Amino acid sequence: MDTTLSSVVVADVFEEGSGVPASLQRLGARVVVEPLSAGDYRISGGALIERKTVADLHGSLGRGRLWSQIGRIRDEAVLPFLFVEGADIDDGPCHPNAIRGCLLAVADLGVAGDPHQPLTGAQGKGRSKTAFTTLKIAVLAPMPSASVNTATAVKPGFFPSIRKP
Numbered sequence: 001m002d003t004t005l006s007s008v009v010v011a012d013v014f015e016e017g018s019g020v021p022a023s024l025q026r027l028g029a030r031v032v033v034e035p036l037s038a039g040d041y042r043i044s045g046g047a048l049i050e051r052k053t054v055a056d057l058h059g060s061l062g063r064g065r066l067w068s069q070i071g072r073i074r075d076e077a078v079l080p081f082l083f084v085e086g087a088d089i090d091d092g093p094c095h096p097n098a099i100r101g102c103l104l105a106v107a108d109l110g111v112a113g114d115p116h117q118p119l120t121g122a123q124g125k126g127r128s129k130t131a132f133t134t135l136k137i138a139v140l141a142p143m144p145s146a147s148v149n150t151a152t153a154v155k156p157g158f159f160p161s162i163r164k165p
Helices: 013-018 020-026 054-063 066-076 096-108 126-140 148-154
Strands: 008-011 030-033 041-043 047-053 079-085
Touching: 008 013, 008 020, 008 126, 013 020, 013 030, 020 030, 020 126, 041 126, 047 054, 047 066, 047 126, 054 066, 054 079, 054 096, 066 079, 079 096, 079 126
Parallel strands: 008 030, 047 079
Antiparallel strands: 008 041, 041 047
């Protein structure tokens, strides 16, 4: 499967230790590491991703830092995303209702979540799913009116499990 991309995924310098940039490179993405003023990953086409572990989400919410981060990615991106990695979204000091309310408010502000990490946080493979979803965004975001049919026409074989209409 050829996943070499014409677009570049720019990872913030603080993300190098997460392993996500290395996973993206193994998946075939071109990754550049540089300081970003907002978000953790920038993709041509206007996508900006803020990545949080469950512990970081709880900490950022508790310290009041989350809302300024969300504001910055909304201001700078056409397609802002918040990805939360972890097995249990309630695993932290914030009340479960506070976390759910926070994520609903983020969505209400127009920031999309990672469809592979549902609100329940039941998925435990955060970093690998973050890398794969980021790669999908890198394939789709640069395309005007992107769709699965357009993506498979441009990158045949990239989505091998797509059912034909």
